[in-house]
Amino acid sequence: MKILFSLLAAAALLSCTAPAETAQELALRFNTPAAAWEETLPLGNGRIGMMPDGGIDKELIVLNDITMWSGSEDPEALNPEALNYLPKIRELLLTGKNGEAQRMMYDHFQCGGLGSSGGKSKDAPYGCFQMLGDLHINYSYPQTEDAGNYVRTLSLNDAVASTVFMKGETTFTREYISSHADDVLAVHVAADKKGSVSFEVSLSRPERATLSVQENTLIMEGQLNDGYDTDKGVRYLTKVQIVNKGGELTAGSNTLAIANADEAVILISTSTDMLDKEYTSTVDSLLEQAKKRSFGKMKQAHIAAYKEKFDRVELWLGEQDNTTPTNERLAGFQTDDDPAFAALYFQYGRYLMISGTDENSLPLNLQGLWANQVQTPWNGDYHLNINVQMNYWPVEVCNLSELHNPLIDFTQSIVPSGEATAQTFYGANGWLAHMMSNPWKFTAPGEHASWGATNTGGAWLCEHLWEHYAFTQDKEYLRTVYPTLAGAAQFFLSSMISEPRNGWLVTAPSSSPENAFYMPGSDDRIFVCMGPTMDVQIVNELFTNVLSAAAILGIEDETTTNIRETLPKLPPMQISPEGYLQEWLEDYKEVDPKHRHVSHLYGLYPSNQISPNTTPELAAAARETLERRGDAGTGWSRAWKINFWARLYDGNRAFKLLKSLLEPTSGSEVNMHRGSGTYANLFCAHPPFQIDGNLGGTAGIAEMLIQSQDGYIQLLPALPDKWPTGSFKGLRVRGGAEAAASWSDNRLSSATIKALNDNTFKVKIPGYATTVKQNGKELTAENGYVSVVLKAGQEAKLEFIP
Known part of the structure; x- marks a missing residue:
């Protein structure tokens, strides 16, 4: 025993100074049942999910389906009177009468109908993402002792949650999976003493649910409101069965019960008709197939399917505290700065991505896949002024490229609606989307111009179409999305106007998302403007990407010609006399200098129009802008700032923002101005929960470790002092490669570049390295870079020698 202890101690000592050879155990762990939904553990397979609270006597499991959407297509959204007022609105803006223009927009230039109903649209045509329902489990035990040795965990390695505790001498174990292989939800209940498993199961939903029991099957079915109280709303069906070993199964009027079993598996099969018109047969066939497998085999298949994605990336920053x-x-973390906890949070974001969406599902909404209400905050929709895009920032760099598909497919699907919106509101060609959308392809301005006027939502989505190509180099894919990119450009080519002072071409009317300013000599809060800096950056990027795509595909047409003529007429980014980047064409005074949106730094991240290397003056202005904005903000705002500081190569400031993002918080009331942070289950608090902060935080950590936006790979560009030793593998770069790296004493020691296609990869040499070797052979440096020529599948092992 002493020898074994000595070996374990030696291994622990070594692990403090060197990365582990095998993947670490990564888990969320709690010693009590969840006291609130924000403490429960999220499980999902990209289509359906659940969140168990681990209760001992009574357990609540919230069920979800990513297609549980009320609402329907809303023809009233196309407001025919809007175009009549557009010339007058523009005239007012051109003469500096923004207040009058704004009032006219409030009255006339907005969507028809109810729009999003102020974010409460579960019974309106716009609709709302909703919870599926609640699964209730009431347990009974032969033991009378209180529970002890309670542990509740979520394994990120396996996507399996568990609840384990003892009553007397008996250990009770529950395991939960949202199967990536069998496409059902499963709860396995067992004990280490035969005949100890007894419980009753029921389903409920706050509204629009019919419950019944037929042939030992618990059934919940219903139809959501389409917004018109017709029979065209989304229909859903959920079936629950129990497969038991030992014991007796009985059925009540709305319950199923098992008594004195050795073990039992609760199987939940569910679907809607939104994407599957044969949803009822789907529910039945999935349930029947699942019943044929033992839970052990089901779990094994699930883990294998999940790990194919999760195991692509590893991040070691120190040994995990399990x-x-x-x-x-x-x-x-607020005091110990535990690097391993940051690595756990990074991988939790990847876990949420894999669990929340799959290649064929809807895009992740504001809450991803998980909700516990029928009226989710802000309808749980797709906010196009950053939030849905932030959800997808990690997919390429974090080696989950195929999970970009739902957002790419969604972007292409809204083009016809966006074309109708362009014609109806602007009399323009091409297509656009404003600041919010839903599965019903809503693209009109929101019902209030203060937040709904932003008209670059569709163009921002197009950035993701290009980024997918940049990382994959898939020319056939690029050919399929080129018309969508070109159509977005055509809208701006045909709708921008010339502002009077410099003759620059600008969007009008528009806004800098949700931020207000004061006109000189007025105390009125103004949102409506011409050519806000974010619009200029997005349009510039869109035009540039269309030209790049056209060159790759050998396309030369009227659109490319017009873009070349128009690009020089866009406004430049302007620096205020006080040193910060201007948010608007004019240096207006902000109503809230600490506002959560920092939209005018879009050019810094996710775009790369501002860089310490290529535009140092603009980078300095971006830094000053961030200093003025401060480090506070809602959850997603803090996550965005991590990425900003990483792009400025300030790893310590990025780490400070990560700590800010990870401040513990509680409460679920909607509040955009209260301090934010992270809930106990590591869900990001807006507040309330929004998944964009989690995924933006994961992207930010990746950005601290690797960047590739300027035509070369930079390893550890923003490594904080708190992460002196570490390694990663499997992160991806633009140009089509995977990268791995190891470092110690805050210095890069080695890296591996694996090509996914034929290419030459330029790698920046750290300032402290005097020699770089590839596979043992010294490379010739050129202006601080080395070039690595690889065929698809080849690897280059690099050493960086001081």
Whole structure:
């Protein structure tokens, strides 16, 4: 025993100074049942999911389906009177009468109908993402002792949650999976003493649910409101069965019960008719197939399917603490700066991405896949002024490229609606989308111009179409999305106007998302403007990407010609006399200098129009802008700032923002101005929960470790002092490659570049390295870079020698 202890101690000592050879255990861990939904554990397979609370006597499991959407297509959204007022609105803007233009927009230039109903649209045509329902499990035990040794975990390695505790001498175990292989939800209940498993199961939903039991099957079915109280709303069906070993199964009027079993599996099969018109037969066939497998085999197949994606990337920043509860680690991070906890949070974001969407599902909405209400905050929709895009920032760099498909497919699907919106509101060609959308292809301006006027939502989506190509180099894919890119450009080519002072071409009317300013001599809060800086950056990027795509595909047409003529007429980015980047054409005074949106730094991230290397003056202005904005903000705002500081190569400031993002918080009331942070289950608080902060945080950590936006690979560009030793593998770069790296004493020691296609990869040499070797052979440096020529599948192992 002493020899074994000595070996374990030696291994632990070595692990403090060198990355582990095998993947670490990555888990969320709690010693008590969840007291609130924000403490429960999210499981999902990209289509359906659940969140169990791990209750001992009574357990609540919230069920979800990503297609549980009320609403329907809304023909009233196309407001025919809007175009009549557009000339007058523009005339007012051109003469500096923004207040009058804004009032006219409030009255006339907005969507018809109810729009999003102020974010409460579950019974309106716009619709709302909703919870599926609640699964209730009431347990009974032969033991009378209180429960002890309670542990509740979520394994990120396996996508399996568990609840384990003892009553007397009996250990009770529950395991939960949202199967990536069998496409059902499953709860396995067992004990280490025969005949100890007894429970009753029921389903409920706050509204629009019919419950019944037929042939030992618990059934919940219903139809959501299409917004018109007709029979065209989304229909859903959920079936629950129990497969038991030992014991007796009985059925009540709305319950199923098992008594004195050795073990039992609760199987939940569910679907809607939104994407599957044969949804009822789908539910039945999935349930029947799942019943044929033992839980062990089902779990094994699930883990294998999940790990194919999850295991592509590893991040080692130190040994994981797998004994301290996660809520305590979260609180402790504010003082101990535990690097391993940051790595856990990074991988949790990848877990949420894999669990929340798949290649054929809807895009992740504001809450991803998970909701516990029928009226989710802000309808749980797709906000196009950053939020849905932030959801997809990690997919390429974090080696989940195929999970970009739902957003890419959605972008292409809204083009016809966007064309109608362009004609109806602007009399323009091409297509656009404003600041919000839904599965019903809503592209009109929101019902209030203060937030709904932003008209670059569709163009921002197009950035993701290009980024997918930049990372994959798939020319056939690029050919399929080129018409969508070109159509978005055509809208701006045909709708921008010339502003009077410099003759620059600008969007009008528009806004800098949700931020207000004061006109000189007025106390009125103004949102409506011409050519806000974010619009200029997005349009510039869109035009540039269309030209790049056209060159790759050998296309030369009227659109490319017009873009070349128009690009020089766009406004430049302007620096205020006080040193910050201007948010508007004029240097207006902001109503809230600490506003959560920092939209005018779009050019810094996710775009690359501002860089310390290529535009140092603009980078300095971006830094000053961030200093003025401060480090506070809603959850997603803090996540965005991590990425900003990483792009400015300031790893310590990026780490400070990561700590800010990970401040423990509680409460679920909607509040955009209260301090934000992270809930006990590591869900990001807006507040309330929004998944964009999680995924933006994961993207930010990746950005601290690797960047490739300027035509070369830069390893550890924003490594904080707090992460002196570490390694990663599997992160991807533009140009089509995977990268791995190891470092110690905050210095890069080695890296591997694996080509996914034939290409030459330029790698920046760290300032402290005097020699770079590839596979043992010294490389010739040129202006601080080395070039690595690889065929698809080849690897280059690089050493960086001081």
